[in-house]
Amino acid sequence: MTTPTVAVGALGGTIASTSSSADGSEVVPTLTAELLVAAVPGLDEVAAVRAETLARLPSPSLDEPTILRTLQWAQAAVDEGATGVVVTQGTDTLEEAAYLLDLFWDRPEPLVVTGAMRSPAAAGADGPANLLTAVRCAAAEGSRERGVLVAFDDEVHQARWVAKTDSMSTSAFRSPVFGPIGRCVEAEVVYGVPADRIPPLKLLPGHAGGDPRVPLLATYLGDDGFIVDSIRADDVDGLVVAGFGAGHVSASMAEAIGRLARQVPVVFASRTGSGPTGRAMYGYPGSEIDLVARGAVGAGWLSPVKARLLLWALSLGGPVPRADVAAAFELRGRP
Incomplete structure (x- = not known):
């Protein structure tokens, strides 16, 4: 059986944050994509991962042009043979970044966005588990033709409906009314609804640099x-x-x-x-x-x-x- 290839692009956020304080406070994004991937036990058994650091920014400092550049990176990763793509970032703007990506994502391969509510040094850090779920989701055949997905706390959400609904909880992401479309159970990504998506918008030459x-x-x-x-x-x-x-x-x-x-x-x-x-x-x-x-x-x-x-x-x-x-x-x- 061929091992799937998943490209992981890191934008920063809590999942990549460290602290220079003895008490672990005042965290800032410092970790590279390679370090994030290396910290996840068993990840190499799920997929061959290609990691790349795209930015090391706190979530509020992301903007639309940065997300469109991330989109182009993800498209290139798929064109170069990736089975799926994972983007890690801060959670404050995750629901927005995922939806913007979804508006223009024109590949059948899955693009999965994830992050963390607790920094890597915190007790019960959720970043490694979320990243593992995201890679599993990106590698799963059942994730194809679903557009951009958000993997968080063992649940899979559509980018169009997911929202950050709590400022601190590790289960902060919910899809009001419609709920998650899938779950990761015993290392398997299971979907409760068939694959279906709205055709994406076209990103024309010059659009990536625009900022209405x-x-x-x-x-x-x-x-x-x-x-x-x-x-x-x-x-x-x-x-x-x-x-x-x-x-x-x-x-x-x-x-x-x-x-x-x-x-x-x-x-x-x-x-x-x-x-x-x-x-x-x-x-x-x-x-x-x-x-x-x-x-x-x-x-x-x-x-x-x-x-x-x-x-x-x-x-x-x-x-x-x-x-x-x-x-x-x-x-x-x-x-």
């Missing part, structure tokens, strides 16, 4: 739309609003959204953490029906941060017509 400006705003009690009105349309490529409940905002903010939506795409999502934006339930000023009438687009089941990434990705080629934005969210914002 798409801010994300969360509404709040008493929000009068002042911040939305302070945004100059010439300074942004779009806006995503994290609204109350099913995507609602105040009447005053709805008016501000309408003014901006006449000039750039505006998308509204739900800030609740679970469930979709409404389609036809409420009709008051600031409701989903009202916002759509003013030109905004509902994000569907996508969380605000992922709605922002989709609008960002759509904007890489320049201004996007509202109809195209609506069509993209209709397709990608549904289960």
Whole structure:
């Protein structure tokens, strides 16, 4: 039996962090991909691993151009014969990086993202176990044609739905409503749903260096739309609003959204953490029906941060017509 080859690219994060303090505090990313791989017992029995350090950054310092360069590295690794690819990074932005990768991942081979909640020196460090699960997932035949996956705490999640739901717990990653699609049990990756994915977007020449400006705003009690009105349309490529409940905002903010939506795409999502934006339930000023009438687009089941990434990705080629934005969210914002 041929041993699968898995490429592991490291971006930094807690999984790669060490401390110079005696008490193990103040950790920073220092470890290379080779050191991460070497610390996982039994990894060489799962796959032949090719490790490469892509960056050593804390998760909040990652950005979209870095993730697109990671995408290109992963594509090259598959083109050079890798059965699958694993990317390790910090958890704070893991759900966003995984989704951005998923939007453009155009290979049948699996691309799996993982990380850790505890640094390597901490008692009960979870990095080695998560990396082992991720490599198993990347090497598994059943992982093909599923796009980008997130492997964490012996569970496998779709990049589109996974979210970091706890600031400290080692089981921080969950897929609200839809749940994980697979588990790693006794060294076997088992899936509970058939392979199915939405066709990826095309990353055209020059896109990898692009960086559209798409801010994300969360509404709040008493929000009068002042911040939305302070945004100059010439300074942004779009806006995503994290609204109350099913995507609602105040009447005053709805008016501000309408003014901006006449000039750039505006998308509204739900800030609740679970469930979709409404389609036809409420009709008051600031409701989903009202916002759509003013030109905004509902994000569907996508969380605000992922709605922002989709609008960002759509904007890489320049201004996007509202109809195209609506069509993209209709397709990608549904289960």
